[in-house]
Amino acid sequence: MTLSFTKMQGLGNDFVVIDGVRQAIELTPERVRFLAHRRLGVGCDQVLLVEPPADPARAAFRYRIFNADGGEVEQCGNGARCFAVFVRDQGLTDQTLIPVETAGGLIRLQVEDNGQVTVNMGRPRFEPAEIPFEAPAVAPSYPLEVGGGSVEIGAVSMGNPHAVVRVEDVLKAPVESLGPIIESHPRFPRRVNAGFMEVLARDHVRLRVFERGAGETQACGTGACAAVVSGRTRGWLDERVAVDLPGGRLVIQWQGCEDAPVFMTGPATSVFTGNIKL
Template sequence: MNLRFTKMHGLGNDFVVIDAVNQSVALSPDQVRWLADRHRGIGCDQLLLVEPASDSAADFRYRIYNADGGEVEQCGNGARCFMRFVHDQGLTDRRALTVQTLGGPIELQLEDDGQVTVDMGPPRLEPAAIPFQAPARASVYPIEVDGQEYRIGALSMGNPHAVLTVEDIERTPVAELGPRIEHHPRFPNRVNVGFMQILASNHIRLRVHERGAGETCACGTGACAAVVAGRLQGRLDERVRVSLPGGDLVISWPGENASVFMTGPAVSVFEGTIPL
């Protein structure tokens, strides 16, 4: 079988996007890992499937697989690429869509300048909803890693996030500390780990170690989580520019019980077919 795909990226967070509306697709974890392999396959941080909606209230179903083969709940950069993909491939001409994800429905809007705004829904802040083991909700939680205590924000944007505020993002040992927090026993489903440096109340820098993928050039849900964590701690404005290694996103969050909005680019790189 020859599988048609499109390679895309959102600020360097790269994806293999597959139309599962017009072709039959059933991928095993081993096949996902092979397709994501940068030496033996196509190469990507995540593989995205575009499927018909199973809910009449949605336009499409959006499935996300990390490079390790595991299916995950949400991916903000992938959601922007999803919107551009369904337009570029002629699957819809609507500029506003409701899309099913494993983490719940999201709303997508294609802007006049080609950027995409994603209504990510309200953050989930209760520890059980993240999930995270803690006796009660707090804006900051102490967590011990290798005998040292760190203070994190913890929340879900449809997928779990831990956010650490650091003084110097360049000198932070993301490659060492990220995996240790990802697999911390207080996060039963593992966790994405954001390292945030606050430059001003409306501008932060961010590096993200993504669960099952490692550090990526950009993480949309991680950018949302960092802004929510910073606002809960009283340190950030409602609208914040988030500078990631791959470029900038704009994140807006009015506050408690409100949706988080993310705006940024999505780019198609090339199309092809690969035998399975």
């Protein structure tokens, strides 16, 4: 079969986006790995699939996310912004406020007048069972045993699990060595995204993220949200924070109470469209 796709990127986090509304497509793990392969396929961090919603009264679309290793995951913030631009560019909707179903819950995408997209990412989850994370009770931070030592992490779900480590200098952080160890730590039964955050000021951080199933990426939207939530919970950050990632800047807002949603604002860009044989 021949598949039509659009290559998109949000702060260098790149995606193959597929219209599953107007073309029939079944994404097997093998097909996802082929599409994501940077030598044999299109090349991307994640493959995003647009589908009709399960509940049209509640959402306009269903949003599915597949990592480069073929596994399906619950949420991707940079992908969500690309999703919003894609469905409008493709004429699938003319709305600027777009409710979308994900495996991690309902999210709302707002296309701003300047072309940036604000995503209501929903409320953060701290209960260990909801992350999921093995811990006896909720805490602002937890010691995690790694490589014969211990690091202090904040654990939070933004529809997908995140572990946040504070570092002195994000450029010197052991992302390549420590990231995979945290990602596959046995206390995270579904693996975890590992974030390394340097706090520059109460409204400004730098962040690198080792994403499960993808490795370090240029940007991670849910990782930026989780970093700010964890930093605010631990008393380091204010309500509105600029998050500088290798691919660029996101702005994250969170009021600081458990029931309040997290808002993420940033760019999304179409790179090219094409067709590929599967």
